[in-house]
Amino acid sequence: MTSQPSAQKSETKPPDEPEPPQRRHALSSLWRLRHYLRPYRGRMIAMFTLALAATGAALVVPWLIQRVIDGPITGGDTSGVWLLGGAIAVFGFAEAVIIWIRRFIQAKVALGLEADMRADLYAHMQKLHAGFHDRWQTGQLLARATADLGSMRRFMAWGLIFGAMSLVTFAAVTVQLVALNWQLGLLVAASAVPLFFTARNFARAYIVASRQMQDQQGEVASIAEQAAQGIRVIKAFGRAPHMERLFGVEAVRLRDVSVARMDIAARSWATFNVIPNATLAIVLVGGAIAVAHQQLTIGGLVAFVSLQLMLVWPVEALGWIIANGNEAMTAADRVKDVFDTEPAIADAPGAVAVARAETRGHVRFEGVSFAYEGVAEPVLDGVDLEVRPGETLAIAGVTGSGKTTLVSLVPRLYDVTGGRVTIDGTDIRDLSLASLRSVVATAFEDPTLFSMSVRENLTLGRAESTDAEVAEALRVAQAEFVHDLPYGLDTRIGEQGLSLSGGQRQRLALARAVLVKPAVLVLDDPLSALDVHTEELVERALASVLKGTTALIVVHRPSTVMLADRVALLAEGRIAAIGSHSELLETVPAYAQVLSAESEEMAA
Template sequence: MIPDSTDKPEPPARRHALSSLWRLRSYLRPYRYRMLAMLLLAGASTAASLLVPRMIQSVIDGPIAGGDLTGLWLFGLAVGVLGIAEGVTIWLRRYIQARVALSLEADMRTDLYAHMQRLHAGFHDRWQTGQLLARATSDLGSMRRFLAWGLIFGLMSIVTYVAVVVQLLFMHLWLGLVVAASAVPLFIVARNFARNFIKASRNVQDQQGEVAAIAEQAAQGIRVIKAFGRSPHMQAKFDAEAGTLRDLSIGKLNISARSWSLFTVIPNATLAVVLVGGAAAVASETLTLGALVAFVTLQLMLIWPIEALGWIIANGNEAMTAADRVKDVFDTEPAITDRPSAVPVDRAKSKGLVRFEKVTFTYEETGTPVLKDVDLEVRPGETLAIAGATGSGKTTLVSLIPRLYDVSSGRITIDGVDIRDITLASLRTVVSTAFEDPTLFSMSVRENLTLGRSDATDADIEEALSVAQADFVHELPFGLDTRVGEQGLSLSGGQRQRLALARAVLVRPAVLVLDDPLSALDVHTEELVERALASVLTGTTALLVVHRPSTVALADRVALLADGGIAAIGTHSELLESTPAYAAVLSAESEEVNA
């Protein structure tokens, strides 16, 4: 479960975060040969750069010291060739790195999105959208930068450091030992930096998710915020979270600044010692001037890897904490999956006989059963209305049929087959759902309508629009090709409901679940839709959640849901006569609608 702003987790231990990053190494396998090519190219460019100081030594101690400048141009040409070779290898390496980096990120993002699609509705009920967005964007970006850039730079920095120190030891043992000894304080600084930075990095990344969540909620609920005049309140809430993010980020940067300053001071202090000692060695003729210049030039080549060490450690720690956050999602196993024995069903052969057999359902968060031992049968072609007081579990009951949630015990069958023995893909072609709060995507009207049936013809679409009384789409600027905007908020509530109803009808399911999809319609439009639906429902098994009494007219029978079970079932007239609780529910619903 993702924490909210009042329940934030402790940052992961370094070993745990490193393990999460290591478990994602499989993404590198398809690119292992390109990664090897990058390493070889990096090695070639490093080798070329290491040759230059020794060539400078040869020039100073040879032609320049001897006053013979006739061959000097050959050395210049050689250095130029090495420079060109180094430039070409760097360009090739960076080109390959860029392609590998972006491909890695795309692979991880594709798999993360696919995994989130497999997770059941309960997972998405608990997780903040902003937290998921942060994991799919900034966290994956951090991992990409390290796996394709930081990892290579880190390896090459180590290789460069070792190669340079070995050469320095051969050139002058004591000065080389001074440079080698500087690795000890650098290691201590790097260890402390990594230990502190990983905690700060996780806190910042979690807080980025909080800020993204508030921004996303504000964007979706902008009409409510404006309607209630709560812009100052929401602004204050956002400012508080953004301020916390700022403070955490400053704290993280302070850790980086202290460490990076030491990464700069230590090699520069070492260089000062080398210059003094080297000058003394030249004066005592134990070191040539060319050797001192080459020694210092080689030592200067260590400054960038040492300074880059801070960036590499920071990047690596961010990647580890990002990997840990992404693994939070990957490690969540889909709770609703196909059984090994699940088989597809033929929609054309499905009769639509639905049975609930001792069905019990409990939400994980509450632990209290919402439904208890529900027994219910909906005959093929029958329209059954589900009535009940607010919070009685009507929506939960019908959400179990397409397996948006799975029963806690008991079973639901369609044509005698347990729905868990039917593949999810085929089950959701047999069962179609229209929700009270419709979701439309930022795409064209046509794409929204054909979401559940991509092969629908124009005639099929027109028929569904007619049933849902959604002919208004032809008056939109581009007709069916008009984009409805995010969440379909460019349309009215009634228009969104009618499009959602048309989308469900277009599938032509054997079982149609309607969770009060007419609640936002005016009385006249509702009557027209009900008349059209009556003809469509002939031959289709339908479960209709009732929130307004007028909708009961569509039903052949009505089931009253109370205390988690079916309290009564019969026709509308029968229940009015025999069940006072049913009349009370209808009366309460009528008062809510007219209020």
């Protein structure tokens, strides 16, 4: 059996994954995803309007305080104090209600955005060809679909509003401060200069640190995911300490890059905190002098300080907004890596649908060549092969000869790099993928079962199957053991179906393929995990199913060859011989050697 070279799977990061982006590049990636905001445009406008209203209500309070101090308090009018105090309470309550409404809307927008992006990302990953998933680590894709989308959601629904309102608040407060006392007001405005340079330097350093941390999160997720899937192998070989060390190395690396990122943030946030507080100290001293020289009233000073205190939170939040924005930009760049990968296997323009009832199942390989991405040496080189309608053809060959690759071309799990594959004379690339895969069913040697019920796993390829059809498929595959499970067909299978034996998983996968009732059935050594007695029963039942169905069977066991009308011997990427089993045994020594080697492997 030939599969994607293992070296590609072991890469620490996908070969097409870019280096940590520059700020302009990352900002471009986030900007390209702005269309997700369009359905929420009305709510975003409402959020911004409510934020303006809350800010307006907050800005009124310092002026009311000034009126209270310079008016009723100075004049000893207690009735005026109560009136203005009540007005302050009303505005404060109004601000609280507005903030509550805005945050409620904001939460719905944020979660809606994330759900939309995640649904599109998942749908796009489903369209990408098998070669893409061979190269990319599962943990890296999981990190993009979870943590990265979370970062984007926080910025697009929260950071944008907070950032815009911080600028509006700073401008509005500064105007009022200048109106109260222009010297002190300009001093506060001037404090924006060091804040600008601090923010610029922070953003430049933080965006690189964020990308490094997010990439490392994907590495840690990959190791954890692999360890969870391979827990039986790890335990069987007693390699838990080794895997713990591997995980520990990556976890420590994640800790180090996270600490480095937080060090950048901490130094910058300290500056964001020092500048407004130092400015406030200067204002208090300058304001006291102004009051002493009767250039400012006591109420005016209190109002000035109250307004300036309104700037403390936006300035301190500036660090969070910049950090969140940079994380969102690098996350968008990572997500864009996936979105920008075009499906290599897709419907061609003008692709036609093929109906099962009209498909005879005449399969031809015409000068077929194939090489995996990034591998110069072709796996298949000029394969010419014909499988007549209703014929069962076995593919034999030594390990690594290209058997699995050859049969994987029929359902277009991969596309040929030379030549073509046809069904009933039509190039399969001219057929729509959906219809092609409705007439071609596949069962693999290493079956994949999903964390869902037995029934759902069986009907994955044909949801409309009746109970009678399910029962017949189970009988053919000798998978009737499912009725003995706690809840029968409704029993939920654990992840990867590891709660079942290897033979049970293979039989369920075979039943799933049979249930489709395909015109072409591709079986990649689907009986390798069965005992001899069960294999005989499955082969006997399968023989009746294969009548009228074109079948390609990758064989390792000599007994499986008996299902075939003819056998093709694959060697060095070419068809070395083809004929009946007995003919090849008599005339092709290499064929007898292949079967002999396979028998020895099975016995071992």
